[in-house]
Amino acid sequence: MTAFLAVYSSYLHEWWPRLAGAVRVTIELSTLGFALAIVLGAVLVLMLRSANPLARAAANAFVQFLRAVPLLALLLALYFGLPSFGVTLSGYWAGILGLGLQGAAYVAEVLRGGLTSVHKGQREAGLAAGMAPHQVFLWIVLPQAMRVMLPPLLNCYVALLKDSSLCALIATDELMLTARAMASEYFLPLHIFLLVGLFYFATAFPLSMLSRVLARRLARGRRALGVN
Amino acid sequence: MNPGFLDILRTLLAGAATAAQVAVGAVVIALAGGLLLALAIVFTRSNALRLVIGAYVEWMRNVPALAHLFVLYFGLAAVGVRFSPLGAAVLGLGLVGAAVLADVFASGLRALHAGQREAALAAGLTPAQALRYVLLPQMLRLTLPSIGNYASQLIKDTSIASAIAAPEIMFYARNLVTSTFQTPLIYGGAILLYACIVLPVSSAFAFMSRRLEVGR
Numbered sequence: 255m256t257a258f259l260a261v262y263s264s265y266l267h268e269w270w271p272r273l274a275g276a277v278r279v280t281i282e283l284s285t286l287g288f289a290l291a292i293v294l295g296a297v298l299v300l301m302l303r304s305a306n307p308l309a310r311a312a313a314n315a316f317v318q319f320l321r322a323v324p325l326l327a328l329l330l331a332l333y334f335g336l337p338s339f340g341v342t343l344s345g346y347w348a349g350i351l352g353l354g355l356q357g358a359a360y361v362a363e364v365l366r367g368g369l370t371s372v373h374k375g376q377r378e379a380g381l382a383a384g385m386a387p388h389q390v391f392l393w394i395v396l397p398q399a400m401r402v403m404l405p406p407l408l409n410c411y412v413a414l415l416k417d418s419s420l421c422a423l424i425a426t427d428e429l430m431l432t433a434r435a436m437a438s439e440y441f442l443p444l445h446i447f448l449l450v451g452l453f454y455f456a457t458a459f460p461l462s463m464l465s466r467v468l469a470r471r472l473a474r475g476r477r478a479l480g481v482n
Numbered sequence: 483m484n485p486g487f488l489d490i491l492r493t494l495l496a497g498a499a500t501a502a503q504v505a506v507g508a509v510v511i512a513l514a515g516g517l518l519l520a521l522a523i524v525f526t527r528s529n530a531l532r533l534v535i536g537a538y539v540e541w542m543r544n545v546p547a548l549a550h551l552f553v554l555y556f557g558l559a560a561v562g563v564r565f566s567p568l569g570a571a572v573l574g575l576g577l578v579g580a581a582v583l584a585d586v587f588a589s590g591l592r593a594l595h596a597g598q599r600e601a602a603l604a605a606g607l608t609p610a611q612a613l614r615y616v617l618l619p620q621m622l623r624l625t626l627p628s629i630g631n632y633a634s635q636l637i638k639d640t641s642i643a644s645a646i647a648a649p650e651i652m653f654y655a656r657n658l659v660t661s662t663f664q665t666p667l668i669y670g671g672a673i674l675l676y677a678c679i680v681l682p683v684s685s686a687f688a689f690m691s692r693r694l695e696v697g698r
Contacts, residue, residue, distance in 0.1 A: 322680040323673050324638035326645075326652055331669035334659060338666045412544070419546035423645055430548055437556060444557035451545040451553065458544040 291357025349421035368403035507572035512579025520587030542581035630687025
């Protein structure tokens with residue numbers, strides 16, 4: 255055991271800067287992917303709640319399809335398949351697009367759940383009080399919906415953080431790819447992959463905990479399910 | 483050689499068999515392991531045990547599955563423990579699944595009314611019988627949607643095993659691409675194949691949940 259840990263003391267000073275630089279790429283991938291997911295998800299929710307049955311069907315089909323497809327297949331299709339149609343994306347941008355598309359499907363469901371959790375009477379009261387529809391949404395519906403939406407959205411971000419590891423398989427210079435490169439340089443795969451696991455844990459765990467704490471705090475004072 | 487779409491699908495289908503093997507193996511480990519861990523978390527009086535299990539669950543859930551597979555396949559090989567790609571995939575996905583289901587089952591057990599267990603014990607059932615005939619059936623009914631979610635996610639996660647050379651769908655897809663260059667057809671076919679497997683599974687679980695009238 256001490257021999258195992260002793261390896262770290264000899265190599266950590268070389269490994270740490272490389273991994274720290276790679277973590278930045280991982281966070282960029284997840285954050286930009288999440289931003290794309292929020293934007294696309296919002297569009298999808300608008301379509302899902304629209305009066306137009308065609309828009310609803312299209313959005314539904316899109317969400318169902320994206321949730322049935324593995325992220326890896328999506329990433330490989332975007333990275334290797336798109337060039338045949340004239341669009342060549344780097345691993346970085348293909349990764350962000352893939353993460354954003356899958357995230358959008360999940361975010362759309364979360365947003366929809368959050369918006370339907372706000373009682374219709376809230377909106378009616380706002381309009382009756384003379385507020386414009388967009389004001390009602392911004393100041394009355396959205397804040398209340400956020401209570402329900404925030405923890406799942408945080409969970410989505412954590413999931414994207416973990417899924418960014420798949421971008422290593424489309425040649426993106428993030429944490430997992432750097433780890434593989436280092437493992438073949440130093441021939442210490444166990445040490446390096448465990449250390450990389452620690453990096454992911456250190457990034458994801460605080461956010462997961464935050465999501466759990468938030469869920470408990472935001473549920474305080476909220477009446478039971480179904481009683482709105 | 484320019485294979486048509488059907489030939490591509492036929493090749494990918496061979497990978498689907500492996501993916502199914504990995505999924506079944508992992509689900510067995512996940513269900514058994516998750517149940518054991520959940521029972522331990524909910525019913526143990528030892529805070530230390532709960533901490534250890536909690537640490538395991540958090541580690542498995544916050545570290546990507548790809549990292550777990552690499553540790554099992556490449557990492558352990560360096561210290562002499564050699565897994566086949568299939569073995570590492572089944573074990574890795576199974577261990578992650580056990581952590582996920584441990585959380586699901588533990589919250590499911592906690593959602594049951596305490597009186598159920600008390601009444602069962604008062605009626606003369608042993609704790610094991612109380613579990614088997616009273617608590618677990620109710621818990622499984624409650625957690626069916628979450629299990630369905632997990633099952634769909636697991637089928638999709640089998641694609642990750644291609645990174646450790648397990649001969650499943652994405653592995654065959656990538657080999658096909660290098661030999662025939664029909665990239666859009668191949669990856670499009672792979673995506674379609676996954677959709678055809680996952681959509682029925684998630685619909686089946688949704689149907690079962692509705693039949694059993696689970697709350698949400």
